[in-house]
Amino acid sequence: MATTVNGAFNEFMGKNVNLDPNKTKRARKSRDNLIDNIHGLNSDSNFFNLYSDIDISFGSFARRTKIRPLNDIDNMIGINADGSSYYENLNEVKIYVHDSNSPQYNCCNNNSNVLNSTKVINKFITGLKNINDYKHAETHKNEAAATLQLKSYEWNFDIVPCFMTKTDSYDRSYYLIPDGKGNWQKTDPRKDRVRVTSLNQKHSGKLLDTIRLVKYWNVRPTMPSVPSYALECLLLEYYDIRDETSDYIDLRFKDLLLFISNNIWNPIYDPKEIQGDLNTLTYDEKLKISNRANNDYDKACEAVKEETENKDHEKSIKKWGEILGSEFPKYG
Incomplete structure (x- = not known):
């Protein structure tokens, strides 16, 4: 109930639109804890060599434009290229893996050294299933991320594996993320x-x-x-x-x-x-x-x-x- 328009909007924004500040604080803490747990997978020689310097939170929660309910939090987890390279043709990006990099090479298309992003996501899902406090890990419906469900909270995490390109002739670098079809695509949440x-x-x-x-x-x-x-x-x-x-x-x-x-x-x-x-x-x-x-x-x-x-x-x-x-x- 409100007696002024300003009062009505303040009440409405606080109760129905903006995220609850306490819940936001818990969500950020749980996100940071999850990222620490994911980087703990680095100790497994069969897992990717992760590159924490390029990790980044993205999406509306990171940009602070998220409205209720808080149901998903998006994070990119960096992978070290370790000698891999990429090739782009008509917006289709392929990553070519160095033969000596067995964790990446095992995620390539059959009889090639082309890194399959779906297989990379599935490898993340396998690793995430072994993390405590999380009850379920599966491929996101757009097939471009691993979705992790928590035991204690109502929000999910979408984990997106990524690489970082070298700076090009225009002084720009890009994140390479799964495109949902097995290849990769450019993005740059820093710009947003x-x-x-x-x-x-x-x-x-x-x-x-x-x-x-x-x-x-x-x-x-x-x-x-x-x-x-x-x-x-x-x-x-x-x-x-x-x-x-x-x-x-x-x-x-x-x-x-x-x-x-x-x-x-x-x-x-x-x-x-x-x-x-x-x-x-x-x-x-x-x-x-x-x-x-x-x-x-x-x-x-x-x-x-x-x-x-x-x-x-x-x-x-x-x-x-x-x-x-x-x-x-x-x-x-």
Whole structure:
């Protein structure tokens, strides 16, 4: 229950959108403990020679744009190349293993020295099954990671084996991760992390909460959902071209609804300059998302008018509830 719009949004964000701070703290501790346990596998001569210097957490939890529930935490675990090399052709990346590297060579395609990423994941799964405090390890549904279920917590870990390339002629290096088909693909979560952090600082720390609120709106069953990473990149485009933003999250949210309605039709380019256009939505999906965002923008304008001009917080809170659902606080 709330008597002001600001109070309603504060309550809503704390109880329904943002991760619980205590749970986040436990999750980070359990993540660090898991990574230590994985590196303990280095003592097994039959396991890969791990390269902790390139380990990195990625995904929305690492970027602090994750909303409730906390159900998965993503981590890349580095493997030392040990003489291996890679070759790229039309975005298909293959890693060629040195014959003397038996742990990697045993994960190659039959009668070749081409490293099979699915076999690498399976080797991680075999090792993870022997770690205490974890009850189940399996291949992720996208076949590009090992998913580990915990005994004591509700969140899972997605463990992604990776290599790091040498710096190229453009002074860039890349992570090589499984592509879900047995080969490898380029990525660079460092780019995403730096972009989110710098734009959040540019807008005085107001960006992260706003992204989370839009993500909550995005997964409500009122329209097709924009893929989470593509949506985040679209929102960052908005903040990248603006120098100022409102102090009030309801006003920021209102403006983003209009931006989504107008721009969901456009390409959403990968800021890492690897994947190209991330907007894979169909015309029908774009139409439904655009219409919902526009309708909710109109309602948001009504809610702001009730609050600022008519001084009627009760009507304003009710209107915001029409946009954000029954979990939004009632007036009172």
